Amino acid sequence: xxxxxxxxxxxxxxxxxxxxxxxxxxxxxxxxxxxxxxxxxxxxxxxxxxxxxxxxxxxxxxxxxxxxxxxxxxxxxxxxxxxxxxxxxxxxxxxxxxxxxxxxxxxxxxxxx
Amino acid sequence: xxxxxxxxxxxxxxxxxxxxxxxxxxxxxxxxxxxxxxxxxxxxxxxxxxxxxxxxxxxxxxxxxxxxxxxxxxxxxxxxxxxxxxxxxxxxxxxxxxxxxxxxxxxxxxxxx
Numbered sequence: 447x448x449x450x451x452x453x454x455x456x457x458x459x460x461x462x463x464x465x466x467x468x469x470x471x472x473x474x475x476x477x478x479x480x481x482x483x484x485x486x487x488x489x490x491x492x493x494x495x496x497x498x499x500x501x502x503x504x505x506x507x508x509x510x511x512x513x514x515x516x517x518x519x520x521x522x523x524x525x526x527x528x529x530x531x532x533x534x535x536x537x538x539x540x541x542x543x544x545x546x547x548x549x550x551x552x553x554x555x556x557x558x559x
Numbered sequence: 560x561x562x563x564x565x566x567x568x569x570x571x572x573x574x575x576x577x578x579x580x581x582x583x584x585x586x587x588x589x590x591x592x593x594x595x596x597x598x599x600x601x602x603x604x605x606x607x608x609x610x611x612x613x614x615x616x617x618x619x620x621x622x623x624x625x626x627x628x629x630x631x632x633x634x635x636x637x638x639x640x641x642x643x644x645x646x647x648x649x650x651x652x653x654x655x656x657x658x659x660x661x662x663x664x665x666x667x668x669x670x671x672x
């Protein structure tokens with residue numbers, strides 16, 4: 447079955463540092479890939495997405511590129527802020543007609559001033 | 560624009576009591592609807608999803624049930640709560656036939672005592 451593997455956290459960074467959160471996936475078809483962010487006590491927000499190989503999703507300074515050859519979708523940001531502290535989830539949807547997403551376990555990011 | 564509501568925001572219930580959590584979506588028609596549970600410090604567990612009124616699919620066996628009495632209303636219920644039902648419950652929706660990104664509500668924090 448489909449699966450998503452994320453690096454374990456927490457990831458701790460100082461403000462303005464470069465961020466990478468690794469995500470790799472296993473899927474039977476050609477999935478769409480997503481990154482979601484969850485701030486404390488809130489629901490998940492869609493951060494960015496990519497629907498086919500070599501697509502780059504971007505939003506709010508975050509980027510991720512759909513790499514089919516390495517089955518990866520790593521999240522990057524050039525300069526993190528304290529307000530980026532949150533849990534980040536990588537997810538995929540496989541077009542099996544069930545309209546469901548497979549999520550990774552989440553990676554907590556802590557940014558200090 | 561579309562919005563998704565969940566209530567209540569927080570709930571404390573004794574073991575063995577009933578449960579009813581409600582989710583409604585505005586600004587869209589015939590959405591796919593989902594219920595997830597997130598235990599403390601853990602990832603997301605898909606509980607139920609629905610592609611239409613009265614059509615419910617269950618992902619895991621448990622003492623919870625779901626119903627969709629109206630197109631944009633999704634209800635999560637239990638006749639008798641267990642301690643293990645404590646967690647953060649999230650409702651989400653997606654567009655039928657789209658690229659399957661899901662949009663989440665603010666969540667309900669349930670504590671079973």
